[in-house]
Amino acid sequence: MIHQHTSKTVSLSFDLMIKRLYTKKTRGKVSIRVKLPPILQQLSGIETCEVTGYTVGGCLKSLEMQFPNIKNYLLDRQGRLLGIFGIYLNSEGIYPVGLDTPVRDNDEIVILNFITGG
């Protein structure tokens, strides 16, 4: 049950998903802060940045447009968010099922990497 839902969500092309999210426009576009995990800080050269969007997914798209180098490490070659990263909105984990979560002023998005054993 869970995997079917997730599969549908995650396998959506990142760009297409963001396009759909942008079309919702149910609330005002806001500016919020995104904090990158250290592993992405090393690769991108930035620690935090301001982005704009209506939803978490929209903010990530904004991040990608501002810092194209991040795209190389955050997304796979099909433009999907890599599985090793998790997205948190104000300390609440929201990925993989909530990229369409609306954002408000002063929210903070934190990207963490999921790395386990096995």
Add this chain to the structure above:
Amino acid sequence: MSSYTGKLLRINLSNRGSQIEGIPEELMKNFLGGRGLAARYLYSELNAGVESLGPDNKLLFMMGPLGATMAMAVSRMAVVTKSPLTGCIAKSIMGGNFGAFLKFAGFDGIIVEGEAEKPIYVHIDINGVHILDADGIWGLDTEKTQARLRQRHGASTKVICIGPAGEKLVRYAIILSDRRCAGRTGVGAVMGAKKLKAIAVNSAGPLSVHDPQRFKRLARGQIGDLKTSPRRIQMTNFGTSYMTVGFEKMGLFPVKNFQEGHLEAIERLSEEEFVKIKVKNSGCYGCMTRCGQERRVAEGLYAGAFSEGPDYETIWALGGNLANTDLASLVAADSLCDKLGIDTISTGNAIGFACELFERGIITKKDTDGLDLTWGNHKEILKLVEKIGRREGFGELLGEGTKRAAEHIGKGAETCAMHVKGLEIPAYEPRAIKGYGLIFATSNVGANHMYGRPREEFAGTKDRFADEDKGEDIALAQIGQAAQDSVIQCSFGAATGFTPESRSELLVAATGFNEFGDPAYLDKIGERIICLERLFNVREGFSRKDDTLPARMLTEPLKNAGPATGQVIRKLDTLLDEYYDALGYTGKGIPSIEKLRQMGLEWAIQDIERFVK
């Protein structure tokens, strides 16, 4: 009352006898359970120099104090013995259901000693311990063996068993239960050498805990945390397959037997592709994560292939490492390895070794029984897996492990053998995360990814490319893993929902031992365990000279690995010095006498005094 049963089952296969003995409380408090307790028994009962595949070696199965309780992700079982691959102490931790039911039968663990005259299996039920002839199951694969024993003893029977590979002493044979295995270090070959095909248990006894109400409250808290944990959700949805593509981007994913770090078309092995053939989840006793991914191939050459996997390690071993991006072939190969009973990591590593030798012309089709071992040739890979598992032709040589195979082949083959102390390196490029390089080099069981993890280097809070300043972190990582393997807690990090404090609270509520309430006490147990494991190896003649990595890691800059391109482990000696300093070992890599006293291991001083001087 305590969650320990306090009892150990000792089975002597030579005289077909068994006895039940108590576990001294002091041992529980000093070694906790699982890996630690098993290492303590093995060290005390085994003489140095014992032949690993002979009757004097012992095979231990040990549960932890939280096993079989309502806590999540703790019902795992440690398998410990002397390894036929390395000659070192061996440890492998397995999931599944068998361990929990062993505790329900009244035992924290089993020590198997001696060697049967002819193939046998052991059945444990309310009437006692029965040593029975293995007629009718010897020679069967692991799937059929389990099915046959369930037919014979009832559908609820829990089984651990070996496959044809264990029977034929493939040095990296596994022990399997359902589709979960003790996969590394060749524990299945030891079981095969004892002619022990399986252990089956039927049990329904109650298990108590010291403080039931407090324990229930804590365990429910863990369940609540896990329900909403994104990491747990990720594990449920994808298992460890989600790591593949990201790791390749980071340069962590070894390709073509560690020759480079880039795999063309790696997206074919992404978690999204595996989800397309997923049937359902499966999991271990008492775990809601259910990270197992049951997959079935619907069409094509491998139509019908079914496996609980492959996981990240196997996706690498039989996929990326061999430049094989045929996803369906991975399911088939994973299933074949499980049925034959061989470790997918060592198998894939050994085949990668053979492919590189083939590429370099060191071996030809004359050596490989006509197999064309060009990279990515999945049809031939499957044939070679079968040969290894059945020890046939060229497979017989590879079944000895890459170290022995390279020594046999000569002609420079040693430079292509990617192992540490004889254990094949798993799915992490040491040059791209040098803390892992140090873990592999110093691990007392050989190159094992479950001997501690450089978490800060993965997270990026420590520089993974730095040549120095890693020894203390890695010592702490190994200490933490040893404690974890003794609880026994699943290694999927935050996916278990534990903090050091919550784990300690659960242990106190379960056992009544207040000492466990201090996380630092558990760390000291972890340190004691790796110290004792090292003593085992020192007694066998191991020292600093063996704490090393293949020359490739130390001299050849990593190629084509994204941000890790050009990396090489330049200062292994410096890292070793840091590591030994952190643990109180001498420059030879041997625990000092003072350290043994600090660890409460004075009784072992006489065994190693001559090595310290």
